[in-house]
Amino acid sequence: MKKKIILLLMLCFVVNPLNSLILSLDKVQASSDQASIASDNNENSPFGVNGHVFRRYYPQERDTAFSKMAEVGAKWEREEFTWDFIEPTQDQYDWSGYDDVVLKANANHINISGLIAYSAIWASTGKGLSDEDKYLPNLDAWADFVGKLVERYDGDGINDALGSPVVQYWELWNEPNLNRFLKINNMVPDDKEFWYGQLLKRGYQAAKQANPDSVILSGAVSGADVYFLNRVIEKTGGCYFDIFATNILRNLSAPEEFMIGYDTLQYQLGQSIGFAKKYNKKIWVTEAGWPTDVVSEEDQADYIARLYSISLSFPDIEKIFVYTFRDDSSGDWGMVRNDFSEKPSFFTYKFLSEKLQGTTFRNQDDVIGSTTIDNFEGSLSWNLWNFSGATSSFEKKDFGGNKALKVNYNLPYDNTSAYISLNKNAYLGGGNPVIKFKIYGDNNLNVCIRIIIKDSTGEIFQGYAVRSPYSGWQKVIVNFNDSGQRAVHWGGNGDGVIDQPASFESIVIDKEKDKENPNVEVKGSIYFDDIAYCYDNNLLFKNHYLKDGQEIITLWSKSGSSTKNIFVNGDSAEGFSKIGASAAQTISSNGFLNNFNINESVYFLEPNVSSSSSLSYFINPKTNPFGYSFWWDYGIPNNTIYRDWFFTQVVPNNSYLYS
Ligand SMILES: [Ca+2]
Ligand SMILES: [Ca+2]
Ligand SMILES: [Ca+2]
Ligand SMILES: [Ca+2]
Structure with missing residues (x-):
């Protein structure tokens, strides 16, 4: 493969070096356009959190909640819209709490992904049983409620909340694959997957009728259980959702660690992609996190950094919602404690959202010397x-x-x-x-x-x-x-x-x-x-991203620390630890960062070239067989002067060198 690329490059130069320059600039232009859309538009951000502000925060805490979420760089909040709270009696609605929550989220430029759950007691088919709200609801009542809810927050001026705040993304039920969250009682057929399929279909149709631009998430399956949703689709005869949602909560184990019953993060994401590609859907990870009463606060921060670095290296994983933003009744999963004081993960997440939002994943090295x-x-x-x-x-x-x-x-x-x-x-x-x-x-x-x-x-x-x-x-x-x-x-x-x-x-x-x-x-x-x-x-993990023409490398080890020589595409680099400390890194003339300490905290590197002679070295496949293709494929980061110099002065006179 290398030989072919080299030959192709040589032909380009022989025919017309300018063609290559234009080609290369086009690529730079295309990728920075993509990146800038993602970084300017909150909606495209992969950074989400589970807040559930209406249920889990006092009304007087809502302003602080959303301003802290904005501060940490979250662009999405997953909010449970509890049917039984909004419509406690049939046809009697109390929207006031949720109107306030949606307005405050909108004011802080945080998009809401609305989770519609569970059954109103009066509509439940398991009324009088324990966990009565977790039973399948009457489907006419469900469709009616979903329609009214979506209509209220679609911003079209018809039956809107005061101020027309908007929620466009709706998830239909939570973890329907678990009996804990969706049960059926004396139904014919006695088949939960059939009935969840009906719930999904009726909800989807009602939402699209109220707001044709609404986007529907399948109820997040626990643990990437694609088999459950696959059977639901087969039994419903159609795919009544736009985005596949999955919850990947972990307790003890690191993201890269394999535990029977838990799998690795990569294993679960890979399986989700197989499923999503089969049905041509994208994937949102709607819950992922570690509680700090089980892992240390430092480990939680490191795991969240690795969660994002790993997840964003997969195609089709669009968003990851950390569970949860604040410690709450479900446990100490938060990035802030109950009093809003920050845990280390708060600063890690803030740093990640600044660095990785708007990046394009390029490739992954996972080892030295295999x-x-x-x-x-x-x-x-x-x-x-x-x-x-x-x-x-x-x-x-x-x-x-x-x-x-x-x-x-x-x-x-x-x-x-x-x-x-x-x-x-x-x-x-x-x-x-x-x-x-x-x-x-x-x-x-x-x-x-x-x-x-x-x-x-x-x-x-x-x-x-x-x-x-x-x-x-x-x-x-x-x-x-x-x-x-x-x-x-x-x-x-x-x-x-x-x-x-x-x-x-x-x-x-x-x-x-x-x-x-x-x-x-x-x-x-x-x-x-x-x-x-x-x-x-x-074994180490090294992921390469590109943002506005700059290469960004994330580096970490799964356990322990070790000293390695790491190849980097440049003769200098800015280095960042997870909390944003910056220090210039010295790289040897052949691109190796020598005796570099790699540990469980993700380290960020932004390589650069600092002179025209360095550039000439790095872009030459003969002198830089490890990394020259980066420069050819993505242009020369942040060095327009050297790039122009290279193509106008060096290539015409030395094209034989670059073959
Ligand atoms: Ca091969
Ligand atoms: Ca409306
Ligand atoms: Ca409407
Ligand atoms: Ca043995």
Whole structure:
């Protein structure tokens, strides 16, 4: 692939160096246009918080609540509109509290995502039972209420609240996949998914009738439970929402950590994208957070920084709402305490919202010094085994000038124990192994991928890699240092410890164990590439973003601190810790930031070039094989003078150098 790009560049220069300049400037222009839209328009911001101000704050605290949210850089607030509070008796409404909340949010330039929940008691089909508001409501009453609510806050001058404050985004119910939040009682059919589908459809139609510009979120499913919503869609015969909402709350574990039942953040986001792409929807993470009575306040701040850096590296994740803005009756999840005093996460969030709003994600490095197991550029040396009636085939396939492994899989519909194993024995040296690879899937919800390694005693460990791989390249890390990834093991000395040295054994393509729906045909194609290993102590996270022509790098480690030499595209950089301290960083002449301390707090770097000779070095593929493509693809950040100099003086005279 590199060779092709170089050749192409050479041709450009030979024909007309100015073409390249124009091309490059166009790209810079296009990306800064995109970025400026996002940074000027609050609506496009990914930064949200759960406030629920009407329910969880005293009326006299509302001004402080919204001004503190504005101060921290939140552009979105998720607000529960409690039906039973607004319409406690049929056709008798009290809008006053919510009118005030919406006006105050609007005045502070904070958009509201309105969560409509739960049933008014009088409309509940479980009236008189415990948790009566959590039962399915009478659907005519529900549609009537949704219509009136949306009409009141659509700003069209008809039946509006005083001052016509606006709420345009509406979420229909909260966590309907959990019985705790949506129950049915003596319904025919006795099928919650069918009934939630009806609730979603009736609410969607009522909202669109009241305000054709309203945007509807599916009721956030807990834990990226895409299977629940997929069944809802199948049973409703249509997709009655515009945005897929999911709640990804975590208690103990770091965002990158795998726990059975929790998964990693990447695992849940990847699965959400597979689902959302299948139905051509975008994704909002409507709850994500850590309570400070479980993790330390410092860890909460670090985890929130990593939450945003990871989430914004995925395509289609549009917004993330931290749960919650303030400590409240649900626990100490807040970024401010009950008295509005700030926790460290408040300053971290403020810094993140300033730095990352309006950025475009570019790419991700996740490791220093990995060893390739296979990049599929040479001869194919894997064995393909089919179990219990599975069939499959594989081939090396060109993918954008690069070769990848394409696997066609077919797991029979009536056999849940069928799976496919791609085997290649590879020695993993002597460290705590991390297996990494790239995958390009087909948005099939019923596929999951696992990685098998074996320790020196013959003990087998099965790590969870990805579910519902989506149609787009995704980088996957399986870190066997996580106890969750070592939880499934058998054979050998059976101690759950990876006795060294270990070996890579296989990639497994299996049916996702969707208990409600085991008899589905699972068939399609998946590509794999760049299968490699490294050791846990070399795992770091390095995401690259672009904002107004400036590269922004976020850097952190999952646990502990270590000193590394980091490659950076420049000869100097501004550095920022999570609370915004700034210090110039000295970078060696070949672009390495030497002996750099990386730890669990996200560090921000903004590289730059400080002289024309540096620029000449960094833009030359011969002198800068690691990073020259950045300059070609995105132009030269913040250095118009050097850029013009480069294209008018250097290229015409030295085009042979840039080939
Ligand atoms: Ca109206
Ligand atoms: Ca209207
Ligand atoms: Ca390859
Ligand atoms: Ca062992």
